[in-house]
Structure formats: C-alpha cells, structure tokens
Amino acid sequence: MTAARSRDRATWGTVREELRARGMRWTPQRRQILQVLAATDGHITGSELLERCRKLDPATTPSTVYRTLDVLEELGVIRHSHGLDGREEFHVQPVAEHGHLVCSSCGASREIDAAQAAPIARAFRRTHDFDIFLDHLTLAGRCAACRAAQAG
Amino acid sequence: MTAARSRDRATWGTVREELRARGMRWTPQRRQILQVLAATDGHITGSELLERCRKLDPATTPSTVYRTLDVLEELGVIRHSHGLDGREEFHVQPVAEHGHLVCSSCGASREIDAAQAAPIARAFRRTHDFDIFLDHLTLAGRCAACRAAQAG
DNA sequence: CGCCTTACTGCAACTCGTCGCAGTTGCATC
DNA sequence: GATGCAACTGCGACGAGTTGCAGTAAGGCG
Ligand SMILES: [Mn+2]
Ligand SMILES: [Mn+2]
Ligand SMILES: [Zn+2]
Ligand SMILES: [Zn+2]
Numbered sequence: 001m002t003a004a005r006s007r008d009r010a011t012w013g014t015v016r017e018e019l020r021a022r023g024m025r026w027t028p029q030r031r032q033i034l035q036v037l038a039a040t041d042g043h044i045t046g047s048e049l050l051e052r053c054r055k056l057d058p059a060t061t062p063s064t065v066y067r068t069l070d071v072l073e074e075l076g077v078i079r080h081s082h083g084l085d086g087r088e089e090f091h092v093q094p095v096a097e098h099g100h101l102v103c104s105s106c107g108a109s110r111e112i113d114a115a116q117a118a119p120i121a122r123a124f125r126r127t128h129d130f131d132i133f134l135d136h137l138t139l140a141g142r143c144a145a146c147r148a149a150q151a152g
Numbered sequence: 153m154t155a156a157r158s159r160d161r162a163t164w165g166t167v168r169e170e171l172r173a174r175g176m177r178w179t180p181q182r183r184q185i186l187q188v189l190a191a192t193d194g195h196i197t198g199s200e201l202l203e204r205c206r207k208l209d210p211a212t213t214p215s216t217v218y219r220t221l222d223v224l225e226e227l228g229v230i231r232h233s234h235g236l237d238g239r240e241e242f243h244v245q246p247v248a249e250h251g252h253l254v255c256s257s258c259g260a261s262r263e264i265d266a267a268q269a270a271p272i273a274r275a276f277r278r279t280h281d282f283d284i285f286l287d288h289l290t291l292a293g294r295c296a297a298c299r300a301a302q303a304g
Numbered sequence: 305c306g307c308c309t310t311a312c313t314g315c316a317a318c319t320c321g322t323c324g325c326a327g328t329t330g331c332a333t334c
Numbered sequence: 335g336a337t338g339c340a341a342c343t344g345c346g347a348c349g350a351g352t353t354g355c356a357g358t359a360a361g362g363c364g
C-alpha cells in the first residue's frame with residue numbers, strides 16, 4: 001500500500017462524522033471494516049473483505065460486511081465495478097476515477113483513466129444524451145500478447 | 153418473438169451436427185433447452201432459462217442447464233454479457249454483435265451496434281493494442297430523462 | 305441388434321450474496 | 335447516569351450458480 005493510492009488518515013476519519021450527519025451510527029463492526037479498507041490498496045471483493053475482517057475478528061458476519069459496503073458506497077467512500085465474472089470489486093477512494101480493460105484469455109488488467117475515456121463519454125453524451133459512469137466500466141477483450149499467441 | 157431477431161429453424165438445426173462433430177452428444181435435455189432458446193427473443197438469464205424449461209419438464213436440473221449454456225457458448229450459438237447486477241445475460245444468435253447502454257437509475261436499456269462502437273474499438277486497438285469484445289460490453293450511466301429529473 | 309466407451313445427467317454439498325426478523329446497542333436527550 | 339428510540343447486528347433461510355462424483359445413456363462399431 002502506498003500513501004498516494006489510499007485515502008489518507010484524515011479522510012478516513014471523516015467517515016464517522018459523515019455517518020452521524022445522516023443519522024447513522026458508528027459501530028465497532030464499521031470501525032473495523034474501515035480499518036481493513038484503509039489498509040487495502042486497489043480493489044477488493046466482498047468476500048475478500050469478509051475474510052480479512054475475520055482475521056482480526058473471527059466473529060465477523062457476512063451480512064454486516066455486505067451491508068456496510070452498501071452504506072459506504074452511498075456515502076461515496078468507495079465505488080464498485082465488476083470483474084469479468086460479474087462479481088463486484090470495490091475501489092477505495094479517493095483514487096482517481098477510472099475504468100478497467102481486462103483480457104479474457106490471460107486476465108491481464110489495465111486501468112483506463114479519465115483522459116482515455118473522455119472521447120467515449122463525449123460520443124455517448126452527444127449521440128444518446130447519456131452520461132457514462134467510468135468507475136463502473138470494465139471492457140473485456142484480448143490483449144496483444146494473447147492475440148499473437150493464438151494467431152499461429 | 154420476431155423472425156428477424158431469432159435464429160431461424162435451419163440454423164438451430166445445425167447445433168445437433170455441431171455437437172456431433174466435436175464428439176459431444178445430442179440429449180433430450182439439450183434438445184429441450186434449445187427449444188426454449190429458439191422461442192426466446194433478446195436476452196435470457198440462466199435462472200430464467202431454468203424456469204422456462206421446468207414449465208415443459210419440472211424435472212429439469214440447474215447443473216444441466218448451466219453446463220449446457222457453457223457448451224452452447226463454446227459453440228458460438230449464444231454469447232453473454234452482464235446486467236448491472238453482474239449476472240450473466242445470454243443472447244441467442246445470430247443477432248448482430250452489440251453491446252448495451254443501461255441507465256443505473258431507471259434501468260432503461262439501449263443496444264450499441266457495431267457502427268457506434270467502432271470508434272471505441274479503434275481507439276483501444278491503437279492505444280493499447282487491445283481488441284474489445286463488443287458482445288460483452290455493458291456501459292452503465294444515467295439517461296437524459298433521469299438526469300433532468302435529478303437536476304432540480 | 306447388442307456391446308462398449310465415454311459424454312452426460314442428477315445429486316448433494318458448497319460458495320457467494322441477500323433478506324426478514326428479533327434482539328441489541330449507539331447515541332441523543334433529560 | 336438513566337431512559338428511549340431507531341439504527342444496527344447476527345441469525346437463519348433462501349436464491350443463484352458451481353463442482354465432484356457415481357450412475358446413465360448416446361451413439362459408433364461389429
Ligand atoms: Mn462475462
Ligand atoms: Mn454494478
Ligand atoms: Zn491476454
Ligand atoms: Zn434513466
């Protein structure tokens with residue numbers, strides 16, 4: 001984990017106040033989930049998060065973890081996209097908005113930043129009057145290496 | 153269901169020979185699944201297919217249906233993309249290759265045809281040497297109506 | 305037609321995730 | 335510090351989908 005990629009301490013600390021401001025509660029379970037997320041770089045699935053929480057507290061239950069992920073996404077603290085298998089993958093914030101480009105053959109994954117996605121967003125805005133959510137975008141396809149390997 | 157959108161009788165009929173050619177077998181279960189798919193317009197999920205098969209034969213089992221979907225996708229008879237919830241949605245062939253544009257707020261969905269996707273495909277081919285699979289693409293976002301509704 | 309190989313089916317157990325409900329607890333207020 | 339309300343947790347049942355395995359049957363061949 002690098003400081004550049006994860007929410008800094010001060011930002012994570014505001015979650016408690018963001019919850020209170022909405023009439024929601026700060027519980028030991030939520031504190032622990034946030035602690036694990038703060039130590040996570042990049043992406044994490046619900047079941048991975050559950051597993052890591054259970055290392056700290058084996059009594060952690062699935063429903064609490066999944067419901068907390070929903071709450072945190074409503075607050076904007078995390079966002080999700082989907083892997084090739086369709087499972088949700090959560091991003092900790094405030095990483096720059098980005099999509100993913102994944103090779104169906106080898107699983108290699110690259111991020112698509114806002115600049116790269118801008119032409120696509122503009123095209124659908126113009127032709128369909130539709131705003132694309134880059135954070136939710138996963139493009140599947142075949143990378144150069146896999147295309148070359150199969151070409152023979 | 154319209155003739156224009158579903159695989160015609162002759163094309164569905166070739167599936168039996170395509171299976172045989174690969175050393176696979178033509179079974180009553182597969183015949184029935186294909187019968188349901190032939191009567192399906194547009195998209196269908198695995199559990200929807202299971203449910204429809206069970207109307208014809210209540211003894212239909214999940215594993216056979218899901219495994220048959222895998223086989224048919226390998227043969228190229230169907231393809232899948234993912235709904236906003238991540239679940240697989242199968243397309244019967246030979247519908248023209250297309251992606252989807254789905255509004256996260258109201259669920260409205262439009263198809264993206266090859267012509268509309270061509271600029272995107274070209275861009276990623278050029279900048280990342282990566283071939284996009286249009287059939288697998290689902291773009292999430294917000295439609296004009298929902299944007300207007302929320303603007304106030 | 306009957307045999308044999310092996311693809312396939314159905315089952316049971318499992319994973320991931322969701323949901324209603326009853327009991328618990330955060331936290332605001334006095 | 336005690337009280338009370340509602341948000342939250344944990345439970346148990348459930349839905350969707352996957353997988354190993356043992357028994358079944360498709361279909362090629364004699
Ligand atoms: Mn997929
Ligand atoms: Mn999603
Ligand atoms: Zn690859
Ligand atoms: Zn909409």
